[in-house]
Amino acid sequence: MMNNSYSRAVLRYVKRAAILITAFCGLLCLLPHSAALASAAALNAKPLQIFFVDVEGGQATLFVTPEGNSLLIDTGWAGYDGRDADRIVQAAKLAGISKIDFVLLTHYHQDHAGGVTQLAAKIPLGTFLDHGENREAADSASQQMFRDYQTLLAKENHKRIIVKPGDVLPLKGIQATVVSADGAVIDKPLPGGGTENSACGNTGPGPADETENARSLGVLFVFDKLRILDLGDLTSDKEGLLMCPVNKLGKMDILVVSHHGSLTSSSPQLLDGIAPRVAIMDNGATKGGAPISWDTVKKSPRLEDLWQLHFSNEGGVAHNAPDSFIANITDPDAGHYLKLTASPDGSFDVYNARTQATKHYAPAQ
Secondary structure (H helix, E strand, C coil), X not given: CHHHHHHHHHHHHHHHHHHHHHHHHHHHHHHHHHHHHHHHHHHHCCCEEEEECCCCCCCCEEEECCCCCEEEECCCCCCHHHHHHHXXXXXXXXXXXXXXXXXXXXXXXXXXXXXXXXXXXXXXXXXXXXXXXXXXXXXXXXXXXXHHHHXXXXXXXXXXXXXXXXXXXXXXCCEXXXXXXXXXXXXXXXXXXXXXXXXCCCCCCXXXXXXXXXXXXXXXXXXXXXXXXXXXXXXXXXXXXXXXXXXXXXXXXXXXXXXXXXXXXXXXHHXXXXXXXXXXXXXXXXXXXXXXHHXXXXXXXXXXXXXXXXXXXXXXXXXXXXXXXXXXXXXXXXXXXXEEEECCCCCEEEEECCCCEEEEECCCC
C-alpha cells in the first residue's frame, strides 16, 4: 500500500510539472510574437502631418493629427485670384481631408487672416479660434479684415472660440496649449519649462509693440515626445515675458520662426531659451528673412537645420539656407510647400516639394 500511494503521488507530481513546462514553453513562444505585433503596431501608427503652405510671406500652416483632426493656422492673403486659398485646399487634399475642423487666426493682419473669406468658399470650415477683438485703429486694414471675418462668422453660422493663455485647444491627437493671446502670456511655466534663462542677462523686455503682432495667438504643440512652437508674429517684448527671467516653455524640437524672420521677433532670449533642433521659416522672397533674425536663429545652440519657404532676396548668399533646404528659389515661383511628418517616438521627416527629397531626424537624445 505504501508503494502504491508513493507511486500515485509521484505520477501526480510529474503530470503537474509537465503542465507547467508546457505552459512556460508556450509563453516563451508567444513573447517574440507579441513583440512583433507591438513593433508592427508602432510602424502602422498614423503620423502627425504638418504642411507649411507657401503664401508668399504670410502664414498658412495645416496640422492633421493621427486621428484625422485638422487645424489650420492662418489663411494667407486675400486677392491674387484666390491663390492662397487654392494652395491651402491642395494641401488638404494631399493630407487626405475634405474639411478643416479648426481655423486659428493668430491675429488680423492681411498676410495671416486676409484669405479667410476666399478659403471658406472653397472648402468646409469648422470652428474658428482667435484672440478676441482687433486692437488697431478703426481705419486700419486690420480693422477691415476683422469686419470681414465677423461677416463670415455670422453668414455661415460658424462656432467661434476666443482663447486666452493657458487654454488647451479642443484638438484630438495632439496637446495644443495657448501660450500667448491678445497681448498676454502664460503666467506660470509649462511642463518642461521653469529653468532660469541665461540669455536674459540684465536686458529688459524691450519697447512695447502696439500692433496686432504683439497680440498674436501662440501655441505650444506636444505630440508625445515631440514639442513644436508657433507664436505667429509675436514680438520680442512678448517673447521676453515668456523667456525672462525664467524660461516658461522649455526646449523645443521644432520652431515655426516668428514673424517670417522679421526684425521685430526672434530675440536671442527666445532662440537660446527654447533651443530648437529644427526651425522652419515661412518667409517670402521680399518679406521676412532679415539677416539679423536669420543669424539669431542659426546661432541657436541646438539647431541642426533651418528650412525656408523662400530664398530671401535681402539675405543674399550669406543669409540663406542651402538650396536643398529652401522650397522656392526663384520669384515668381510655383508655390512649393514643406511638409513635416512626425512619429510619437519623437522622430520626424521634412519633405521639400520642390526637390522631392526628405530628410529624417532621429528622436532627441
